[in-house]
Amino acid sequence: MASVMDRTTNALRDARLEIEEFNYAYADTLDRFDVDGWVEYFTEDAFYHVIARDNAESGLPLGLIYCEGRAMMKDRAYALLNTEMFAPRYLHLSITNTRALAIEGDEIHATANYTLIETLVEEPSRVQQVGKYRDIFQRSGDGLLLKERIATYDSVMIDNCLVFPV
Amino acid sequence: MDGNSGFQNPGAKVDGAKHIWPDDDTLIPDWIYTDRSIYDLELEKIFLGRHWNYVGLDCEVPEPGNYFRSYVGPLPVVVTRDMDGEVHVFENRCAHRGVEFCREYRGSADSFICPYHNWTYSLKGDLTAVPFRRGVKGKGGMPSDFDMAERGLRKFHVATRGGVIFATACDDMESIEDYLGPTICEEFDATFDGSEMKLLGVHRNILPSNWKLYQENLKDPYHATLLHTYLTTFGLFVSSNESSVPTDALGRHGGLLSRRSEGRPDVSAEDQENMQAFKKTMELNDPRVLQFFRECDSKWSGSVLTIFPTLTALRQTNILNTRLLVPRGPDEFMMIWTVFGRADDDEEMTRHRLRQNNIFGPAGFLGIEDNEALKFLQDGIRKSLPRDGLALLGDDDEPVDTIITERAIRGMYRYYRNVMGL
Numbered sequence: 001m002a003s004v005m006d007r008t009t010n011a012l013r014d015a016r017l018e019i020e021e022f023n024y025a026y027a028d029t030l031d032r033f034d035v036d037g038w039v040e041y042f043t044e045d046a047f048y049h050v051i052a053r054d055n056a057e058s059g060l061p062l063g064l065i066y067c068e069g070r071a072m073m074k075d076r077a078y079a080l081l082n083t084e085m086f087a088p089r090y091l092h093l094s095i096t097n098t099r100a101l102a103i104e105g106d107e108i109h110a111t112a113n114y115t116l117i118e119t120l121v122e123e124p125s126r127v128q129q130v131g132k133y134r135d136i137f138q139r140s141g142d143g144l145l146l147k148e149r150i151a152t153y154d155s156v157m158i159d160n161c162l163v164f165p166v
Numbered sequence: 167m168d169g170n171s172g173f174q175n176p177g178a179k180v181d182g183a184k185h186i187w188p189d190d191d192t193l194i195p196d197w198i199y200t201d202r203s204i205y206d207l208e209l210e211k212i213f214l215g216r217h218w219n220y221v222g223l224d225c226e227v228p229e230p231g232n233y234f235r236s237y238v239g240p241l242p243v244v245v246t247r248d249m250d251g252e253v254h255v256f257e258n259r260c261a262h263r264g265v266e267f268c269r270e271y272r273g274s275a276d277s278f279i280c281p282y283h284n285w286t287y288s289l290k291g292d293l294t295a296v297p298f299r300r301g302v303k304g305k306g307g308m309p310s311d312f313d314m315a316e317r318g319l320r321k322f323h324v325a326t327r328g329g330v331i332f333a334t335a336c337d338d339m340e341s342i343e344d345y346l347g348p349t350i351c352e353e354f355d356a357t358f359d360g361s362e363m364k365l366l367g368v369h370r371n372i373l374p375s376n377w378k379l380y381q382e383n384l385k386d387p388y389h390a391t392l393l394h395t396y397l398t399t400f401g402l403f404v405s406s407n408e409s410s411v412p413t414d415a416l417g418r419h420g421g422l423l424s425r426r427s428e429g430r431p432d433v434s435a436e437d438q439e440n441m442q443a444f445k446k447t448m449e450l451n452d453p454r455v456l457q458f459f460r461e462c463d464s465k466w467s468g469s470v471l472t473i474f475p476t477l478t479a480l481r482q483t484n485i486l487n488t489r490l491l492v493p494r495g496p497d498e499f500m501m502i503w504t505v506f507g508r509a510d511d512d513e514e515m516t517r518h519r520l521r522q523n524n525i526f527g528p529a530g531f532l533g534i535e536d537n538e539a540l541k542f543l544q545d546g547i548r549k550s551l552p553r554d555g556l557a558l559l560g561d562d563d564e565p566v567d568t569i570i571t572e573r574a575i576r577g578m579y580r581y582y583r584n585v586m587g588l
Contacts (some may be wrong), residue, residue: 045443050529054271055367062367062505064529067518076524078451079531083395086538156271157500158371161537162529 010101015100015108019137022144023095023112030164031091035077038165043138043145045071050151050166053131064153065165076165086163090126092117093132093166106139107147114151116166118159129153129166168257172320173335174215178206180588187588191562191576193554196547199376204586205496211586213239214286218325218332218345219492221245221255222479223504225329225363226272231289234272236502238322238333239476244268244278245331248289253326255289255333256319271368291319328358330479330488346473347414353421355470356464357481362509366519369503370527373537375544376583377476377491377499383536384472385420385574388559393539396531400456402426402483403468408571410466417577418474423466426458426483455521458483461508474578478556484515485522497548503527 022041029037042048050065067073097113111134118128131153138147151166168309180203187195198204221236235258236245242258252533255496258268260280267280280289286295293314301307322333327342343351367457373380383389390403397403403424425466430536450456461484471479486507492500503526507519527533547555557579560571582588 006425052367052369058272058367060365060367061516061520062523063520064369064527066524068517068521069452071520072449072455072524074453079396083399084531085393085395085535089543124428152499156370158369158528160371160373160528160541161534162535 011080011103012100015103015110015137016098018144019100019108019110019112019135020098022137023098027033027093027095027114030093030166032137033081033164035080036074039070039073039077041146042070042073042142043088043147046070046073046074046146047148047150048146048165049149050153050162052156053152053154054156064158064162080164084163086161087120087146089121090119090161091164092119108129108135108137108144110135110137114166126159127155128159129155129162131155131166178203178210180204180207181407186579187583188554190578191493192556192558192572194553194557194575196552196577197545198582198588199241199379199544200496202496205338205493208493209239209241213241214335215585216334216336216339217475218334218339218473219322219475220330220334220473220488222234222331222490223329223363223365223506224253224326224331225365225506225509226504227253228365229274231274231276232272233268233275233289236516237490237500238335239495242266242374243322243333244291246289246291249276253324253331254290255322255324256287257524259319260285261293261317261319284574287319291321293318298536299505304533328355329363330354330358330361346419347416349412350414350419350421350473352472353412353423353464353466353469354364354473354479355469356466357469357479359462363486363506364509364511364516366505366507366523368505369501369527371501371503371537372494372498373501373540374498375495375540376547377493379540379543380489380491380499380501380536381472381476381478381578382575383540384422384470384478385411386572387422387569388514388572389539390422390569393535394532396535402456402525405569410566411569411571411574412566412578413449413574416581417574418581420472420574422466422468422470425465426467448503454518455524456483457518457522459515459518472574472578473498474581477493478528482524482525485526486518486519487526489525501528559581 026041041100049063051063055062094115095112100108100110102109113132115123116129119125131151134150136148137144185197219238222245226234227317230247230249233244233246236243243255244258246254253267258266258398260267263283265280284297288294299308325332325342344352391398391405408425469481478489480487489504490502508518525531557572557575560568560573
C-alpha cells in the first residue's frame with residue numbers, strides 16, 4: 001500500500017512541476033500581449049471562463065469572459081489586437097500556489113492562484129485581478145494543454161475594465 | 167408605503183456667480199462633471215427629486231426573504247421581498263448611529279440586525295427590536311417616549327414595471343408609464359415584456375468618470391461606428407442600418423434603436439473612408455456569438471434605452487442587461503450590470519446568451535472601449551483648463567432616423583438645467 005501511495009504522491013509532484021512550467025510560460029505569453037499565442041495553450045474544444053466569485057458562489061453562470069472552444073478565443077484575440085481601443089499598459093501576471101489534485105487517465109485536475117498587476121502610463125501599478133484557476137489539463141504529445149480553465153476572481157469590483165485575458 | 171418618505175432636503179448650495187451656463191445649447195460646461203457643489207445639488211434635485219430611480223430586477227429577489235444591495239443615486243439601499251411577496255427599498259443605514267448594516271451582495275433573511283447594537287429591522291424596513299430598551303436593573307435604556315414606529319429605516323416608494331424595480335423619495339410621483347412617456351415606454355415594454363426573467367449574473371466595475379458622461383455616451387450614436395470597430399467589423403451596427411434615436415417629450419430619456427441588416431453589412435465606399443478602422447473582410451471563427459434568435463415583436467434588433475437618471479437598458483440581438491450608474495463623487499461612479507435571460511430559456515439558449523455576452527460587460531468588446539473612452543474624457547476635463555464641451559451635430563427638429571447627431575445629449579441637458587435650476 002505504501003508504495004502505491006508513494007507512486008501517487010510522486011506522480012502528483014511531477015504533475016505539479018510540469019504545470020508550474022506550463023503556467024510560467026502561459027503568464028509570460030500574456031505579459032507579452034501575445035494573445036494569438038495564448039490560444040495555443042488550449043485544446044480545440046477547451047472551455048475558458050473568467051467569472052466573478054460572487055456570481056460563482058451564487059450559482060450564476062455569467063462570465064466576464066466566456067469562451068467555448070479555441071475558435072471563440074481566436075476571435076477574442078483578433079478583436080483585441082485589431083479592433084479594440086484601450087490605453088497602453090504593462091501586464092504582470094503571477095501564477096502561484098500551484099497544486100495538482102488528481103490524475104485521471106490523461107487528465108490532471110489542478111488549481112493555482114493568480115494575480116494580474118497592470119501599470120498604465122503615469123499611473124501607479126495596481127492589482128487588476130486576483131483569483132484562482134480551477135484547471136483540467138490534458139496530456140498532448142510531450143506536453144500539456146488546458147481542456148478547461150475557470151478563473152474565479154475575488155476582485156469583483158473591476159477597476160474600469162479587463163482588456164487582456166488572465 | 168404611506169406618508170412622507172423622510173428624506174429631508176440636504177440644502178445644497180451652488181455658487182451661481184461661478185456657474186453660469188453658456189447661452190448656447192450646443193455648449194456643455196466642464197464644471198457639471200467636476201464640481202462638488204453641483205454633485206451635492208444632484209442628490210437633492212435629481213436622486214431625491216421627482217424621478218424614478220432604477221434599483222434592480224424582480225428576478226434578483228425571486229423568493230420571499232431575498233434581498234440585495236443597491237443604490238438610489240449615491241445612497242446605499244437594500245432591496246427586499248417580504249414574506250407577502252411585496253418589494254421594499256430602504257436605506258442601508260441603521261437609524262441609530264448610521265451603520266451600513268447590510269454587507270452581502272445578495273442573500274436571504276427574515277430580518278436585518280445591525281451588528282453594532284443589534285437594532286433589528288423587518289424586511290419592510292421597520293424597527294422591530296431594540297436591546298436593553300428598559301436598561302438594566304431599572305437604570306439606563308431608552309427614554310420612556312421612545313417610539314419604535316418612528317425609528318425605522320427611511321423608505322423609498324417602490325413601483326415595478328415588466329419586472330424592473332424603481333424607487334423614489336417623491337411622495338406624489340406619477341406612474342412609471344407616465345414617467346417614461348409613450349414613445350420610450352413602448353420600447354421599454356419591448357425589452358421588459360412581462361415574461362419571467364432569469365438572472366444570469368452581475369458585473370461590477372468602477373469608472374473614473376462623471377456618471378452623466380455614461381448617459382451621454384449611450385445617447386450618442388455618432389461614436390458607435392467610430393469607437394466601436396467591433397460593431398462595424400462584424401456587422402452588428404453600421405451607419406447604413408435602419409435606426410432611430412427617439413427621446414421622451416422632456417428630453418430626459420432616450421433610445422438608440424437599430425435594425426441589423428441580413429448578411430454582411432452594406433457599407434458605402436464613402437462611409438468606409440470616414441471609418442478609418444473598418445475591416446470589411448472579417449468573419450468570426452465562431453459565428454455563434456453573433457447569431458440572432460428573434461424573441462420579441464419589436465422591429466429593432468438593437469435597443470439601448472437611457473432612462474433618467476441612472477438606468478440604461480440593453481437588448482442587443484439576444485443580450486439583455488441593465489446598467490445602474492452609482493455616483494461616487496463628481497469624478498467616479500460604479501456600474502452594476504445585471505444580465506438576464508428568460509425563465510423559459512432552455513440550456514442551449516442560456517449558453518447562447520452567455521457566449522453573446524462576451525460583447526458587453528467590463529471585459530466586453532464594447533465595454534472595454536466605452537470605459538476607456540470615458541476615463542480619457544474625464545482625465546481631459548478634470549486636468550486641463552476648463553472649456554465648454556461641444557454637442558453641435560444634427561438639428562433639434564430633425565427626423566428621428568438621423569444618427570450622426572448629438573440631439574439627444576442636448577435634450578438631456580435642457581432637462582437637466584431646468585431641474586437643477588442652472
